[in-house]
Structure formats: structure tokens, C-alpha cells
Amino acid sequence: MKNISLSKLSFLSVFALLSVVPFTGNSQFRVVGYLRTGNDMVKNTRQINLGQITHLNIAFINPETDGTFTAQPQLDTVVQLAHQHGVKVMLACGGGSRHVSLDTLLDAAHRVMVVQNFIAFVEKYQLDGVDVDIENDDINTNYEPFVILLAEQLHQKAKLISTALSYTTRDKITETSLKAYDFVNLMAYDLKAPWKPDDPGQHSPYSMAVQQIKYWKGERGLPKQKINIGVPFYGYGFGPSGVPDMTFKEIVDKYPGSESKDETLMADGGTMYYNGIKTIRAKTKLALKETGGIMIWQLGGDAQGRHSLLNQINEEIKSSRGKRQ
DSSP states (O other), rough: OOOOOOHHHHHHHHHHHHOOEEETTTTOOOEEEEEOOSTTTHHHHTTTTTGSSEEEEEEOOOOOTTOOOOOOHHHHHHHHHHHHHTTEEEEEEEEOOTTEEEEEEEETHHHHHHHHHHHHHHHTTTEEEEEEEOOGGGGGHHHHHHHHHHHHHHHEEEEEEEEEEEEGGGGSSHHHHHHHEEEEEOOOOOOOOOTOSSSSOOSSSSSHHHHHHIIIIIIIIOOOGEEEEESEEEEEBTTTTTEEEEEEEHHHHHTTTTTGGSSOOTTTTEEOOOHEEEEEEEHHHHHHHHSSSSEOOOOOGOOOGGGGGHHHHHHHHHHHHHOOO
């Protein structure tokens, strides 16, 4: 490949981003994608069409039990690749599993030290902010003061703070915490899951997205532009052989034609439930109308080529932009 000057590269990166992401009023429509950490993080980043997202959340990077952060040797390259395409990179902390150490790290005696370590890590890797994905029993009385202090420190440095919210723990999230976030990612999936094998069904129906938008906008008063609706790039199967989870790529590779549906019959007679192309495009339309963005868990699960769900999201965004012009 021929060398490209930095000025030309910057121009091409900005042009590519603007060509796929429309603007609603004065605010950019967000396409937030999570990407797992690991030894293949750089490889997986290179496989993403970075021109089709606006934010990349690296999941998950958490402090050790003493409050310090372990070095992430591949993160520098991931940030460089993303920034070349105008994509903001966020540290996503927490996760769905229980993190008992947070009970101590986020308490009054340790909170300032931990927040300082978050800020130092963000600056070391030139990250653009922190996504607080603290869930379930980890949301306790320490949650709000941690969020407020972290938001204050990040905003002083012109960095972002966002969160991933579950509908099941909505009553634990205070109004003060909500106001501190620049935007929120609604986890509109896992309605049905492997931990409830006797309750099969679609884990991320369209109605779930509608319900969550209605609650956070209507009952909690979040403005449209602060909300991203989450979509899954994976599915759950329910059958006599167990409850496997599969990425969308694995589903379409194993079951030809499954991309045009939301469920498909498995070899054991059970059913695999997921979001196919039609539903992903419908949810993107909903997001464009009712929210400020769409969120993806997680980008590593996408298929390639014509089956790519990220590409379908992008096509729907471009179609919407064309209709407004």
C-alpha cells in the first residue's frame, strides 16, 4: 500500500465518518460498539469497518483488588486505529458478572484513589472516556458517589462518561447518576437466557426496545439525544442438548438462510433465537426516530460481507439521511 500523508489521512478519515453517520439537529447519531479485550484485540479491531461506528467501548477493563490497573499492551494500537477513523474509544468497566472488590474500591475510603487511577489510565492510553457498565448487585450505595466523582474528573479533562443500563435494575439508578452521564446505552437484550433454560424464547424482541425507550424517555425524563438503544450480535439456543450461545457469524455460517429470520431450528430440534437483518434494520429505524444512537454488543460477533449486521445498520442510517435531504 502506498504511503499517505498525515493530513490526507486525517481528511479521508473525517470524510469516511461523515459519509456514513448522519446528524440529527446539532448532535451526531451515535453507533457505539463494544469489543472484548484479549490477545486478539488488535486483530479484531482491524476486522471492524471503523468508518461505520462513532464509539468503540473496550470491555472490560477493571481495576485490580488494590485499585490499580494492569497494563494493556494492545490498547495503544487499538486507540490509534480507531482515532484514524474519527472513532472515540472508551474504557468499559464492570460487566454482568459480580465484582466483589468494587464493594471496597468504590467506598468513601478508596473512591478518590480509584477515580484518580481511572483518569491516569485514560490519559496514558489517550482514551476518550469511561463507560460504566456496573450491573446487578454491584449497584449499591457507592454507585452514585463514584459516578459523580468520576464524571466530574472526566469532564474537567473534556472526556466522556457513559453507562450501560439494564431494565431489571432501573430502580437502582438515581436521577443524580443519570444526569452525570453524557449518554446511556440501553441493554435491550437477554430477556431470555441460558440461566433460565426452562423459559425459552426470543431474547431481544423489538417490543423490548420499545419498552425501554418508553421508560427511560417517558418515566425517567431522559432526553432523546442521551439514549442509545442496544442490539445483540449473538443468539441463544434452547433445546434438549442444552442452551448454547452463538455469535451472529456462527449462526449464519452454520444455518444458511438464517440471516433473514430471527430464529432457526437447531440440529437437536431446539430453536436458536437472535436478531436477523430485518429486525436489526427495524431497530435502527426506531433508534433514528426515538433516540440519539444505537449500541452493539458486541462487534466481534458480526458476520462479514452481505450478512454483516453493522453494514445493515449503516445502510439504514444512510437511507434515513437521504430521505431527510
